[in-house]
Amino acid sequence: MKILSISQTQAADRYTIEHEPIASLDLMERAAQALLVWFLQNIDPARPIVLLCGKGNNGGDGLALARLLRANGYWDLRVFLVDHKGSPDFEANLDRLGKDILQELLQDQLKQEHFPADIVWVDALFGSGLSRVLEGRYAEWIYQINERSGTKVSIDLPSGLMGDAIAQTDLLRVFKADYTLTFQYPKLALVHPYTAALAGQLEVLDIGLHPDYLQSAESSYSWMSLADIQSIIKPRKKHSYKGDYGHAYLLAGSPNTMGAALIAAEACARSGAGLLSLNTAKETFRACNSRLPELMLQERSSHAPNLEAYKAILCGPGLGQDEGVNSLLAELLQNWQGPMVLDADALNLIAKNPSYLEWANENWILTPHPGEFKRLLGLNQLGPDQLDLGIEYCRKHQLNLLLKGSISVFIESDGHCTFYDFGTSALAKGGSGDLLAGLICGLLAQGYTIKDSVSLGLALQGRAAQLAERELGSAHAVLSSDILKQIGKAYASF
Numbered sequence: 001m002k003i004l005s006i007s008q009t010q011a012a013d014r015y016t017i018e019h020e021p022i023a024s025l026d027l028m029e030r031a032a033q034a035l036l037v038w039f040l041q042n043i044d045p046a047r048p049i050v051l052l053c054g055k056g057n058n059g060g061d062g063l064a065l066a067r068l069l070r071a072n073g074y075w076d077l078r079v080f081l082v083d084h085k086g087s088p089d090f091e092a093n094l095d096r097l098g099k100d101i102l103q104e105l106l107q108d109q110l111k112q113e114h115f116p117a118d119i120v121w122v123d124a125l126f127g128s129g130l131s132r133v134l135e136g137r138y139a140e141w142i143y144q145i146n147e148r149s150g151t152k153v154s155i156d157l158p159s160g161l162m163g164d165a166i167a168q169t170d171l172l173r174v175f176k177a178d179y180t181l182t183f184q185y186p187k188l189a190l191v192h193p194y195t196a197a198l199a200g201q202l203e204v205l206d207i208g209l210h211p212d213y214l215q216s217a218e219s220s221y222s223w224m225s226l227a228d229i230q231s232i233i234k235p236r237k238k239h240s241y242k243g244d245y246g247h248a249y250l251l252a253g254s255p256n257t258m259g260a261a262l263i264a265a266e267a268c269a270r271s272g273a274g275l276l277s278l279n280t281a282k283e284t285f286r287a288c289n290s291r292l293p294e295l296m297l298q299e300r301s302s303h304a305p306n307l308e309a310y311k312a313i314l315c316g317p318g319l320g321q322d323e324g325v326n327s328l329l330a331e332l333l334q335n336w337q338g339p340m341v342l343d344a345d346a347l348n349l350i351a352k353n354p355s356y357l358e359w360a361n362e363n364w365i366l367t368p369h370p371g372e373f374k375r376l377l378g379l380n381q382l383g384p385d386q387l388d389l390g391i392e393y394c395r396k397h398q399l400n401l402l403l404k405g406s407i408s409v410f411i412e413s414d415g416h417c418t419f420y421d422f423g424t425s426a427l428a429k430g431g432s433g434d435l436l437a438g439l440i441c442g443l444l445a446q447g448y449t450i451k452d453s454v455s456l457g458l459a460l461q462g463r464a465a466q467l468a469e470r471e472l473g474s475a476h477a478v479l480s481s482d483i484l485k486q487i488g489k490a491y492a493s494f
């Protein structure tokens, strides 16, 4: 699914109105119906709801939703308005609302009044029409609501967030949503690593914008959903043997950090790779054999072995950064032309030796978490330009970057970005990155393309983490070892 700019979003709206055709007020009604379905599925009708409505079409959506909620058994509703005058569709919906829903002008009540703790705040102040940072009373209201408890639901965009103007965002003047219900496709600010957390959990609601416009619009950003994954998976053939599924090669682990290498190795094997060799420190062989007897072990020396037999390589998990490892890595980076995942200490060594990037090519996938990404860029802090810097890095060195986070972004060597919201909080733990790197390497070994390996690797990791969470009852308790055991069920779930 493409991610369109705000001007394209407005054009999609106009194109739909003209070519479906549909009246703009009816399109707003369709949007409100989609919002209602989400409320019916997620919000108990007994809860008190306050809808905050601006005077543009975002406010109009809020008013239409208030009317539909009332008609569907939500009784404890209040609508706070910024103004009684606004866009034509706003005013039409204000007329339709009826006086039995309490309407008040948004004033000092936010500061003074007591609101029940289980309240649901619906933010329909500003959506895609926001053109500058919020100031004055708007900024003050956002600040006050952010301080209050309750469930916070934003319509289309959290107010204060400009859909695609990331650099202009003031993070403190944005409504902090628990859920954002956005129309048709995510907007860049909802998935961008600098601003995504403000949107909370993202829900994309189909409001039937015209497919012809969506198909022809150009964008270098896209969004992948779990529904897109099934078509990637290659079935395993009955008449096949291990040689058909590739030999993966891992350069990982050191005596104190073997866990990382073993997690990556098991993930690689469970992804379906035919054979797996691990180049690691000799003193760890006994531990490796007892934990994962399927491994073929190769004693580490400071020279790379003949790599002809291998289909894909993973370097980094638990590798360490001593001189021997460094020269082995350098040799590998220089000589290996096939697909390769670079993670953890391999990234740290590249950050220390930027000249290694001269050997980079389109088969490299660097998989940094934010700390490693900072080191690669030589920055102390990641700011609103982090994605642009990542795009520039990929184009300059002709490699691929997977920026890992609660929403991960895969940047290809041509600068195209794909966003993935497959993670769960269970993955915010040591070991998750090793597991992902192992999966991606195993998929590359089986002949999946770079992009498909990343997409399927993230999907398997995310789904397996969800399954482990369900089995153990809580995200807190999930370990990488639990996630590894769910990879089979994750495959079967697509």
Ligand SMILES: NC(=O)C1=CN([C@@H]2O[C@H](COP(=O)(O)OP(=O)(O)OC[C@H]3O[C@@H](n4cnc5c(N)ncnc54)[C@H](O)[C@@H]3O)[C@@H](O)[C@H]2O)[C@H](O)CC1
Residues within 6 Å of the ligand: 009, 010, 012, 013, 027, 028, 031, 054, 055, 056, 057, 058, 059, 060, 061, 087, 125, 126, 127, 128, 129, 130, 131, 132, 133, 134, 135, 138, 155, 156, 157, 183, 184, 209
């Ligand atoms: N395209 C779609 O898919 C559909 C979108 N819908 C909803 O419409 C909004 C966009 O509505 P729009 O009227 O264009 O803009 P807003 O409601 O976001 O607000 C515009 C309003 O605010 C003023 N303004 C802008 N910036 C500021 C500021 N910093 N301070 C104060 N005032 C500001 C501006 O001048 C306007 O008056 C979209 O998000 C959806 O929710 C449709 O309902 C369905 C189809």
Ligand SMILES: [K+]
Residues within 6 Å of the ligand: 058, 123, 124, 125, 126, 127, 154, 155, 156, 157, 158, 159
């Ligand atoms: K909003």
